[in-house]
Amino acid sequence: MALTTDPAAPAGGAAPSANGAGRAAPRHLIDLLGLDRAFVLGLFASAERLRALRKTPGAPRPLAGRTAAMVFHKPSLRTRVSFTVGMHELGGDAVDLTAVEVSESGRESLKDVAHVLSGMCDLVVVRTFSHGLVRTLAAHATVPVINALTDFSHPCQILSDLYTLKRAGRDLDALTVAWVGDGNNVLHSWLEAATLLGFRLRIAVPDGFEPDPGLYLEAERRTDGRVQRFRDPAEAVRGADVVYTDTWTSMGREQESEWRRVVFAGYQVNAALMALAAPDAVFMHCLPAHRGEEVTDEVLDGPRSMVVEQAENRLHLQKALMLALVAGPDGP
Known part of the structure; x- marks a missing residue:
């Protein structure tokens, strides 16, 4: 688009x-x-x-x-x-x-x-x-x-997520947010939010699943390099304050779910990946989650997860x- x-x-x-x-x-x-x-x-x-x-x-x-x-x-x-x-x-x-x-x-x-x-x-x-x-x-x-x-x-999801982080005492102009997964609608709103606030946004998406190129370039231009793309999730997550993911298969694309599981297999947020983030990093997901796919139960239900707060x-x-x-x- x-x-x-x-x-x-x-x-x-x-x-x-x-x-x-x-x-x-x-x-x-x-x-x-x-x-x-x-x-x-x-x-x-x-x-x-x-x-x-x-x-x-x-x-x-x-x-x-x-x-x-x-x-x-x-x-x-x-x-x-x-x-x-x-x-x-x-x-x-x-x-x-x-x-x-x-x-x-x-x-x-x-x-x-x-x-x-x-x-x-x-x-x-x-x-x-x-x-x-x-x-x-x-x-x-x-x-x-x-x-x-x-x-x-x-947009309403990301406004709510930013509010959630602010309530948790996080500085929205100093955070590093790592996105792991599909270049979808939620990521688009994160890209747009990066033009309003000072946080850094690192995105890890597989080739062929990048976000809208026009929006990405505009966000990159407006943020003066605070938006970066990686192919390796570990590079994006290392040292991040927030690790965010979403379902690999968006609504309306359910027929693609099987082969998407293959493409995104290396993009699961699990304990090993979270261990690379900052010691006080939090995990976020807009829900619904496909447990065992984009995120493990251990992370989703763990002490660093903010998904319940996000929803409320x-x-x-x-x-x-x-x-x-x-x-x-x-x-x-």
Whole structure:
């Protein structure tokens, strides 16, 4: 997929915030490239405030009377639950939609769907295959659109992961993150995040499974060499503060799973590989995990694993995100 760097494109959708503080607040959250660093750090602070008040008598309900349209074309556990529960906890409601109602080849054009949803809802959350579908909805919607995962990127996951690391006391401008595995949508969002913060990103992917070349080159350019590619996982992991992996076979490519297991056999995160990382390094995985393939039980269930925290923090970060996009920086 071609990289879009046009600042007017829906991926950024950034406009000056209403509070005049100079912080760029996006209209939509489609990708991380082009986001304002201060906006991202503000999300972390907001997530902490919402987390502290959760399930207390003073828990805020700033989105009371607001509704989110949840468009899900892919199976989902963490994404569906975190967005739906998050909307309810903020006082709002959610309506579920599928490919029957929203698709690129459905009963109605995406332009018409965007107009209809904008008139009835306050937010559109989309988890789908086609990145173009999300961009098209964002181009025509007058309410915020959130990319909850496409085949190209997974920005909410990486925002939540960065929040998780910050909560653990890690310096996001001094970390070294090692990615081991497929050059997939999650890696794309890590590449984009590296342009916002100062961490180093080392990626180890087999030949033929590299990330989008345009995005990789753009991230490399914007980070002044903080993004590096290795073929040997050991080189990428050595001394790293974070070791991250994902399934070798993404949703929709299940027919490739057998031969992918052969290609990726040397890219498993196991105890031997983790031993090469920094002594206080942590392991991260966005889940679901294929135990015994990209990661062993010993690592996934071990003391250095942050996967449970990652999953819960999807709720807190996405509550902050929905609040920021719907209510704005000066919202309730």
